[in-house]
Amino acid sequence: xxxxxxxxxxxxxxxxxxxxxxxxxxxxxxxxxxxxxxxxxxxxxxxxxxxxxxxxxxxxxxxxxxxxxxxxxxxxxxxxxxxxxxxxxxxxxxxxxxxxxxxxxxxxxxxxxxxxxxxxxxxxxxxxxxxxxxxxxxxxxxxxxxxxxxxxxxxxxxxxxxxxxxxxxxxxxxxxxxxxxxxxxxxxxxxxxxxxxxxxxxxxxxxxxxxxxxxxxxxxxxxxxxxxxxxxxxxxxxxxxxxxxxxxxxxxxxxxxxxxxxxxxxxxxxxxxxxxxxxxxxxxxxxxxxxxxxxxxxxxxxxxxxxxxxxxxxxxxxxxxxxxxxxxxxxxxxxxxxxxxxxxxxxxxxxxxxxxxxxxxxxxxxxxxxxxxxxxxxxx
Numbered sequence: 020x021x022x023x024x025x026x027x028x029x030x031x032x033x034x035x036x037x038x039x040x041x042x043x044x045x046x047x048x049x050x051x052x053x054x055x056x057x058x059x060x061x062x063x064x065x066x067x068x069x070x071x072x073x074x075x076x077x078x079x080x081x082x083x084x085x086x087x088x089x090x091x092x093x094x095x096x097x098x099x100x101x102x103x104x105x106x107x108x109x110x111x112x113x114x115x116x117x118x119x120x121x122x123x124x125x126x127x128x129x130x131x132x133x134x135x136x137x138x139x140x141x142x143x144x145x146x147x148x149x150x151x152x153x154x155x156x157x158x159x160x161x162x163x164x165x166x167x168x169x170x171x172x173x174x175x176x177x178x179x180x181x182x183x184x185x186x187x188x189x190x191x192x193x194x195x196x197x198x199x200x201x202x203x204x205x206x207x208x209x210x211x212x213x214x215x216x217x218x219x220x221x222x223x224x225x226x227x228x229x230x231x232x233x234x235x236x237x238x239x240x241x242x243x244x245x246x247x248x249x250x251x252x253x254x255x256x257x258x259x260x261x262x263x264x265x266x267x268x269x270x271x272x273x274x275x276x277x278x279x280x281x282x283x284x285x286x287x288x289x290x291x292x293x294x295x296x297x298x299x300x301x302x303x304x305x306x307x308x309x310x311x312x313x314x315x316x317x318x319x320x321x322x323x324x325x326x327x328x329x330x331x332x333x334x335x336x337x338x339x340x341x342x343x344x345x346x347x348x349x350x351x352x353x354x355x356x357x358x359x360x361x362x363x364x365x366x367x368x369x370x371x372x373x374x375x376x377x378x379x380x381x382x383x384x385x386x387x388x389x390x391x392x393x394x395x396x397x398x399x
Contacts, residue, residue: 021392023099025399026082027327028389031320032382033103034075037110038312039378041067044114046371049364062178063113068312069185070126070163071110076316077192078102078133081152083327084199088149091140102136105129123167130160151195151224158231159188183234186304189311191227193282194254197315201275202261204322208269208332214260219253226250240293240300247290254283270334271322274342278314281349285310302353309349313374317345317381324385329393341380344373 022029041064047053048060086093094102106129112122138153140146162184169177198220202213226249233243258279266272285306292300321342325332334342352370356363393399 020096022390023096023103025086025095025327026093026099027079027320027323029099029103030075030079030082030106031324032386032389033107034072034079034316034320035378035381035385037067037075038072039375039382040114041071042371042374042378046368046375049367049371065182065185066166067110067113068308069182069189070159070166071106073189073312073316074130074133074159075106076312076320077189078106078137080196080319080323081137083323084196085137085140085146085149085152089140089144089146091144093140094136098136102129102132105132119171123171127160127163127167130156130163134160152192155188155192158184162188180235184231186308186311187227187231187234190282190307193311193315194223194227196319197275197279198257200319200322201279204275205261205263205266205272208272209263209265211261211263216257216260219257223250223253223257226253240297244290244293247286247293249290251283251286251290254279254286258283270339270342271318271325271332274314274318274321274346277342277346278310278318281314281346282307282310285349299357302357305353306349309352313345313348313377314342317377318342320381321385324388327399328388328391329395329397329399330388335384337380338384341377345377348373348377 022032044053045060045064048064054060082093082099085091105125108117109122109126109129111117112119112125116122134153134156137156141149141153162181165177165184166181168174169181202211202215205211206213226246230243230246230250233246258276262276266276285303289300289303289307292303321334321338322332325334348370351366351373356366359366
């Protein structure tokens with residue numbers, strides 16, 4: 020079955036469906052039409068976007084990329100099906116609803132299974148360059164354990180730690196992946212001669228680790244703010260070695276470049292807000308999350324889905340429109356409410372509708388791509 024021949028197929032499709040449905044339920048909650056069992060609305064919304072949709076995208080990408088990086092087998096067919104069923108069971112657990120303990124068991128089991136699926140080929144190949152992904156997925160598992168400890172054990176103070184760790188894990192993963200795929204994709208299309216600075220890359224790793232430690236310590240938020248600003252500067256300097264003027268001519272490139280620059284802007288805004296305007300920090304945190312889960316992940320899914328199914332790297336006009344909308348989403352969700360506070364709730368509703376529209380467009384175009392065999396007859 021093509022859907023389970025490589026991780027990106029089933030997980031990219033399922034991620035988009037999850038993002039569509041979970042945002043629809045969140046929109047219904049905001050409108051007073053439904054409750055979100057068994058969690059308060061904001062907790063469910065955050066958890067399902069990070070641990071449901073976002074983690075599915077990362078699993079799909081890494082299970083595909085690690086096979087290329089190492090030449091080792093990564094889970095497909097029956098093992099991949101079992102991994103996906105754990106992910107699906109946890110998502111359905113909040114909708115049916117199933118007993119909370121059963122939902123928690125399936126979700127943590129998925130985290131552990133994904134960690135095994137990703138780490139095994141890396142360790143077998145002694146691919147130390149990518150061991151960071153093992154640590155990151157261990158961190159994601161810890162974040163989810165803290166989340167369910169809060170939910171089942173009543174330790175409500177752990178929710179904040181869990182969500183902070185989850186956001187940081189996604190951030191660090193996308194920073195690493197961006198450093199791999201963006202220069203490579205840009206080189207292939209534009210003839211870019213990339214520039215890299217090893218000390219800068221090492222500094223970013225140190226900053227990421229420091230942010231993770233600070234998120235667990237009761238220190239003044241200004242410390243975190245300074246580190247976020249430093250990480251934004253480092254990420255911007257790093258990007259200078261990837262830029263090429265012809266990027267704007269290729270939608271599969273400008274969506275990634277635009278998403279990365281949005282991420283840099285979000286990190287800088289978040290850091291500065293923590294130092295001077297803490298009341299605005301949530302808005303800037305959403306810029307970071309929308310850059311990660313929106314433009315970067317959708318751009319990555321669009322490009323990888325075509326490349327790994329042996330199709331031309333060309334997108335339809337409707338996908339170009341989707342890219343433009345997802346890039347504009349942080350303006351609607353975060354910047355507009357800052358400028359017009361009375362427009363806060365309408366902005367949330369509009370942003371949710373635009374997010375759902377993007378996921379619908381992705382599914383409309385990519386369901387045939389991801390569910391059918393490669394046109395060249397090759398495996399994958």
